[in-house]
Amino acid sequence: MSEIPLSLLFTALGVLIVLSGCFSGSETALMSLNRYRMRHLAKQGHRGARLAERLLRRPDRVLGVILLGNNFVNIAASSLATVIAMRLYGEGAIAVAAGLLTLVILIFSEVAPKTLAAIHPERLAFPGAYVLWPLLRLLYPLVWLVNASANALLSLIRVRVEDVSSGQLSYEELRTVVNEAGGLIPQRHQRMLLSILDLEQASAEEIMIPRPEIAGIDLNDPWPETLERLMNSQHTRLPVYRDTIDHVLGFIHLRRVAGDLVRGSFTPEDLEARLTEPLFIPEGTGLHTQLLNFQHHRERIGLVVDEYGEILGLVALEDILEEIVGEFTTDPGAVTQSITRRSDGIYLAEGSATVRELNRVLGWELSTGGPKTLNGLILEKLETIPEPGTSLLLNGYPVTIIQTQGNRVKAAEIQPQRPASARPTSP
Incomplete structure (x- = not known):
C-alpha cells in the first residue's frame, strides 16, 4: 500500500x-x-x-x-x-x-x-x-x-419471511386512501367511492321501507278504490296481496298496464294475470350482495323477510343506488326523501327516516346495530309513545315530536345545532 x-x-x-x-x-x-x-x-x-x-x-x-x-x-x-x-x-x-x-x-x-x-x-x-x-x-x-x-x-421468535404481506389494503385503510386523495378525486366522487365501500358494511333492513310504510294493493278492497290507487300511485311497482302484506301474491308493473288503465279496460282478472313473482330478501343481506342479486334475477324490488318468513319491509334497486350517488328528488328543500331542510335551517324528518340517513345528513355517528329508524330511536329513548310537542335530545341535538300516528312517530323537527349545555367542553 x-x-x-x-x-x-x-x-x-x-x-x-x-x-x-x-x-x-x-x-x-x-x-x-x-x-x-x-x-x-x-x-x-x-x-x-x-x-x-x-x-x-x-x-x-x-x-x-x-x-x-x-x-x-x-x-x-x-x-x-x-x-x-x-x-x-x-x-x-x-x-x-x-x-x-x-x-x-x-x-x-x-x-x-x-x-x-x-x-x-x-x-x-x-x-x-x-x-x-x-x-x-x-x-x-x-x-x-x-x-x-x-x-x-x-x-426463533416465530417470524417467517415467507409470510410477506401481499400489500392488500383493509377496509379502513382503503377508506383512508380515498379520503386522502385530495384534489386527485373530486369530492363528490370521493363520497360515491366511500358509499360503495360502505355497501359491504350495511344490510337491507337498514335502508328498507318499513312494513307500515309499504304502499300496496289489497285484492279485497273495492275495485274502484284499487283503480284510483293504481292511477295515482307515485311508484312504478306495487306489491299486491290479500288481507295483509304477509299474503303477497306478486308485484304489478304500472307502466305495463298504463294503457289498459287509461282505456278503462283493466279488470281484476287482468290485475292478477299481470303479477310477477315477488323476490324475497333475507334480513341481514348485505347491500353489495343484494345489488348483485337484483342484477342476477333482473329485478328492481324485493321484500325483506325475517327467519319466520314475515315481511319486515321493502327494498328497491333505487334505494341501493341512492346509497351510492345520493337521493333522487326534485324537491329543492329535500335533503333525502325522508328529511327536508326548512328555510330557517331546521330539519323536518319523517319517523321512517333511517339511522343511515340521519348519520349521512346530520353528520351523526349513531350505531346501526340498534333501532333502524328515527321512530325507533325516539321510542327507545323515551320508552313510551310520545305526544306531539314532546322534546328530547338525540346525540345531543334537540328533537321535537310534531306528529304521531297510532303507536309511532310520524314526523319530528331536528335542530341542526347542539345547545351550549350539550356541547363538549375543552379541557
Missing part, C-alpha cells in the same frame, strides 16, 4: 463513500416506494418498476445484497482511511481519521441519500434496481447463506 500514490487512495476512498451512499439510498428508496404506483408502472411496461417489484417480492434478499455491499464498502473505506492517516501523520492520526470518516459517512452516505430517497423514492429505486438485480444474481450464494442464518434467528 505504501507504493500506491495518495491521490489514488483518496480517489478510491471517495468512490467507496459514493457507493456507500448509493446502497443506503437504494435501501430507503425501495422500502419507501408506493407499491400500488410501482405495480401500475410495471403493468405499463416500465422496466425499472418491474425489476423493483421482483426485488421486493423477497425483501430479505434485496436487503441482504444491499447490506453486503454497504458493509463491504464501509469497511474498505475505513481501511483506506487508516492507511492514508498512517502515511500522512503516523499511528496517532488513526483515531482522528476514524472520527472524520464516521462524520463523512454519516452525512454523505447515510443522512443525505436516505433523506433524498425518502422524498423521491422512484428517482433512486428504479435506477438502483438495474444494478441490484444483477448484483443479487451474481452474489446469490453469499446472500442465500447470510439470509439463511438471519432467517434461522428470526424463526
